[in-house]
Amino acid sequence: MKLIVAIIRPERLNEVLEALYRAEVTGLTVSRVMGHGGETDRVETYRGTTVKMELQEKVRLEIGVSEPFVDITVRAILASARTGEVGDGKVFVLDVNQVHRIRTGERDEGAVTPTAVVDA
Amino acid sequence: MKLIVAIIRPERLNEVLEALYRAEVTGLTVSRVMGHGGETDRVETYRGTTVKMELQEKVRLEIGVSEPFVDITVRAILASARTGEVGDGKVFVLDVNQVHRIRTGERDEGAVTPTAVVDA
């Protein structure tokens, strides 16, 4: 199993989510982060003070997948997150030792397989 | 050494923290994240616009532990975070190559062993 960590532009989040759902990757975790890379810094002014904003808003995705899904997932992200301008972000793939689903206690493959939605 | 990443419900955070402290795991890092899994989406309405909220609020824990603590920690989380309803979250266990404690420069095992609290 692998844990895929992707840093993307906030404005591409909806497209990426959609691409992942199409690829049947529906379990994932998202957070707001700030990134620094090759983009030019923004300058802001507050009264007399000038400030350089070195960090840009980004979104971080964290997706645990079983081996057969790794390539599918990475490809879905790469395709849907790209704008072609500096700042599109990165994808990291990490090895995972164990995965547990808290609700059932299932482990590893079983834990990342989605369950049917049955909810009152 | 391992890095344990757990995604849990925000309302279970206090219970999980407490279970971890009881297991003598006191070093950890927490962040607010949003998750997508098997839960039903929420619908909201703003004036004429209807919106489906696909992401649920979750909390992410990140805990570096030495090998003997891995199972203890995972078990503490599984037991305390469970509600039995869809959306309880996942636990991932990753291998760690090195750990450093910034304050002392200690490395690996030493870096994750808690220090006594002496604070003015």
Added chain:
Amino acid sequence: MKLIVAIIRPERLNEVLEALYRAEVTGLTVSRVMGHGGETDRVETYRGTTVKMELQEKVRLEIGVSEPFVDITVRAILASARTGEVGDGKVFVLDVNQVHRIRTGERDEGAVTPTAVVDA
């Protein structure tokens, strides 16, 4: 390749960023987190209710680097983030399987090498 995860004090962020830039590490991702470790808890009072704040504000850095940069990066962080008081934080180094640069589709080493800034 490695993924370096560092938990530091918010007030040291500027110094750490600067140290990293000097070491020519310019690609990184930052997020706000809350940490628990050896620090004493803060007590707050809201009307009749007394509350113990167990989590301290911290900043999390995530930096993908190629092997030759691992030591340089870790050392830059250790040196710039230290205050010597309890709560300085930790650095974790994880193995990375693949890295992709979304904009170009470049992989691995190529993906973490910075590009010259050309921006309109």
Added chain:
Amino acid sequence: MTHPSLLLALQSAAPAVVPADTAWMLVSTALVLLMTPALAFFYGGLVRSKNSLNTMMMSFVALGAVGVVWALLAYSLAFSQGNDWLGGLGNALLAGVGTEAKGTIPHVLFMAYQGTFAIITAALISGAVVERMRFGPYLAFIALWTVLVYAPVAHWVWGGGWLMNRGVLDFAGGTVVHINAGVSALVAAMVLGVRKDYGRQAILPHNVPFVLLGAGLLWFGWFGFNGGSALAANELAAVAFTNTFLAPMATLVVWVLLDYFRTGRATAVGGATGIVIGLVAITPAAGFISPASALVLGALAAFPSYFAIVARSRTRLDDSLDVFAGHGIGGITGALLTGVFASKAWNAAGNDGLLAGNAGQLATQALGVAVSVVYAAAGTFVILKLLALVTSLRAVPRAEGLGLDVTQHGEEAYSSGEGSILVMPDAVPAGVTAPALAPQPAAR
């Protein structure tokens, strides 16, 4: 709203509208209306983010529901010609409420001014049941409560009813507004029961600046509440105004010191609370006592409410925003101290109190307090129990966990829009004015 001055005005031969009084009462009415949005912020800042809109809406919706009920029925029950116990129906549906003088201001304006009091009184109660009461039953409750509890008590004290005839002094609503709301809040909190997290988790104010904003605007509006209760732009208004200026200052200072000596730190939530309690306590007394007495009254009023809040939070009584400790106890303190400090030297139409040698007034005040406590408690209990027969008063625990904003109102106070997908209505006329719309594919 002080009955004596009002009576005097009504008795005077040819009642006529006085422009200067009208000017001041127009402003006062606007000021008191503003207090309900102010309360929305005071309360909304004190709850958790996930319940903040629901809490604010509990105040805002009183502007609609209570306001309409007031105009249609409750005004008449409170202020039209009736008997000792209740007004008549002479002004129901606003009949006979025109531009003729009521005192020295147009009748329509008097009706509106009194309406602002009914609105905020109902909204005050919400602080005891936030974070768990369903919105529909709450709406029904405040509408019924206005008719069944507020209107009668207002009639008794201000509308020519029996407490007024007994000489109970309540310049601007210590009894009618604050004790009434505070006691009803206490009963409502007991009927509703504790929040599921209460006493288990720390429940913290999500936005203390909003609490301060609310306190600041409440004070501002309260000048219309107390100063306007003179119903004229005269010396009495100036005294009531000045007392409303001084008393909360003294309460604030004492509160900050109490906080400091108890916990070592003066809190902002405490400061905001202290201001409001000073305002509550001076309300019944504002037009009957001297400014120097107002300073003393304000300082004294800090103590009972301060320790009531501390004590309450150690019980299983989840009066969530301490409406009883604030308005109930604050109102009782003020009503009784009115009986201590009142002085005919400052308002000839009022009465002397204990310090001026008239201990009887204190007993009269105690009667007013006792009656309103009992009636408000009973009325609130009955209304809620009846409503509970028809529908469930509380949100289910799961909804309480998710927060009432999402479950009761279908919206969030602060959205970033991340992960929210636009649901396209079926009937989008494609490209009405512009490039064809790429329809959002149904996600998943």
Added chain:
Amino acid sequence: MTHPSLLLALQSAAPAVVPADTAWMLVSTALVLLMTPALAFFYGGLVRSKNSLNTMMMSFVALGAVGVVWALLAYSLAFSQGNDWLGGLGNALLAGVGTEAKGTIPHVLFMAYQGTFAIITAALISGAVVERMRFGPYLAFIALWTVLVYAPVAHWVWGGGWLMNRGVLDFAGGTVVHINAGVSALVAAMVLGVRKDYGRQAILPHNVPFVLLGAGLLWFGWFGFNGGSALAANELAAVAFTNTFLAPMATLVVWVLLDYFRTGRATAVGGATGIVIGLVAITPAAGFISPASALVLGALAAFPSYFAIVARSRTRLDDSLDVFAGHGIGGITGALLTGVFASKAWNAAGNDGLLAGNAGQLATQALGVAVSVVYAAAGTFVILKLLALVTSLRAVPRAEGLGLDVTQHGEEAYSSGEGSILVMPDAVPAGVTAPALAPQPAAR
């Protein structure tokens, strides 16, 4: 501002300043001025965080730009002696605007009071173009629009122009303010085009409490808007005030119920919107109808605007904050219902409407509506198209993506300061008063 009462006042033999009227109009002017900051919060809360300062500044800057243009030129065009179509230049540059009585208040105060209307009217339009219009062209637009659209329409309806002479009733600005702004907003939204994310992504209000704060302060200020339009502290002011108190209450109740029956949940954004639409609708009618009629008018006014908002959001018409559905349709509803409910029994200087047997007044009202719709649409279109010849009206898509706060104003609404590096000016005189400054090394 009701012309009949104004005319009466102006005709009366020896015009003199009346202190009580002056007191009320001082307050009313301050209240209306506050509505523009209030609008900044109402609008600012509804947009995304990254555009919130820009949206707020669009209102705030009207206080500067429109206010100065008003004093220098537009006041004279609207209110000084002129012909049926436009006022003269007699009061340009504030010439002849002194302390002499205009009606019963000092002329300077009348000028300021009317100025507050011009300011908020221009600011209202901004709601249709937020999140995409560049700030400079917006500034130019509102300055030109005030002179070319607002001043003439104000002259026609209030300044002695032809619509006034035809008997169009507009107590406080249904036509001049709300239809005018609403229609201009519609045209501006069409000229500017849709936001790049519109219809593709969910665009959510970033701060609903701010929306509620704005609504609360707008209501408060609106008492000066409508109550002050009597230009005196008299019975008429009290009626206009009371109607402004009652109508939005009814609208709010109906809106909450509509929301509840359509989506199952009563939203806070809906509540705030309902209040504002009730205020809009009562504006032209406030001094001409009875309080009971005001309740009915308020309740009725909820329907057209409610369904207009729902329908609009299904089109490609990006009137972003529904200025047309709110102010345009709300204003038209109010203007027409004025022709239905107006009654000489409540304002002898007004007229009877349909229900009092004078169907002609409804036709007159429709004329007023039609004229202002056509003129505002044409005027706005021409001004924007001319400006577009000189400069680009819209931010580039990349700037729209980053948000207008950063790109137009160089600042963020909510900063944590993380990752922001102080840029030292070259000319820092090292260590002027204190320990030498460790200069911030150029990062990277």
Added chain:
Amino acid sequence: MTHPSLLLALQSAAPAVVPADTAWMLVSTALVLLMTPALAFFYGGLVRSKNSLNTMMMSFVALGAVGVVWALLAYSLAFSQGNDWLGGLGNALLAGVGTEAKGTIPHVLFMAYQGTFAIITAALISGAVVERMRFGPYLAFIALWTVLVYAPVAHWVWGGGWLMNRGVLDFAGGTVVHINAGVSALVAAMVLGVRKDYGRQAILPHNVPFVLLGAGLLWFGWFGFNGGSALAANELAAVAFTNTFLAPMATLVVWVLLDYFRTGRATAVGGATGIVIGLVAITPAAGFISPASALVLGALAAFPSYFAIVARSRTRLDDSLDVFAGHGIGGITGALLTGVFASKAWNAAGNDGLLAGNAGQLATQALGVAVSVVYAAAGTFVILKLLALVTSLRAVPRAEGLGLDVTQHGEEAYSSGEGSILVMPDAVPAGVTAPALAPQPAAR
């Protein structure tokens, strides 16, 4: 508060309370009181989140501490019968402050109105010492400062003291309020020293909408500040009001343009600052100059303060929120320009200025400026140095790092409650009304 009109009023044969004047002064007092909460938001939005409550509390607590000190002592020192240098003790402890007429309003109201000025003046100073000064010493400072600095200067200029007798014109507080506060702020900033992060890190406003809210409410309240200083609802009030309406509009326009030409973008913080500086500058002049002059004065006033702010931020002088550049320099500009634009044609009780041929008035104004600068600087320095002998004025660096909200007040402005553990008081009576409470186990 203009002394000439006040004097006139006081001299007039049978002083009597005038209802219309009372109505306007009741409102004005409420408006000025609201300015202190408004200031709390203006300042609170400009600081970092971790210091926002502390900053707001510095304003709010002035409502308590300064208000009480004013009523007990400082009012008497400023306004009761005394000599050229100081008032007497005749009104100490509110003795002799009753409902008798002072001018044309009740004496109690005059006392309250003047009290609101003392409160905001002290609160203004806090902007220079935020994010580092301890709360206790701050409290002591403002109480002492009100007695030792504010009261004497108010006596000199308004209370019948020597500057008043010399003919210094200060309509509503350019000298007494703004120069006084601005200079004291400068000295306090120097005594306290720079914040530990100043000049090293970017320190950004955490909530710019709050800054705009503060500016909007300040403007609203300022109508009471300047308009109310006529102490009557007359033509003079209307002129002062209108000038307070026009001047900040001009300042705002110029400020936006200066921002635009210097940095290419017009900031919202700049807009808010421009409004406040326009208000400061018009304050001494409001009742002495024509509306057209007010526009010019407002436009001119932008320049010195704008460049002072830019220059200040390049020094090691950490007047954190630029109180000196705003109120000190803005007040001096206004005081001097009063000597330029004043005209007896607009206020017969005032004087002519330079443009009306009386250059001497400019010299008189300069005297007033110089005296207040020197006295405020010396007084503030002495008080702070004395306090520093008793206790430490500054928070320790670690507390400054954590933020003063947590360290001085034990609370946070915005809490999510995550990771906060309820500490159960020992004395919880288990299960008073409900299911037994599972006590929160001591964590760890």
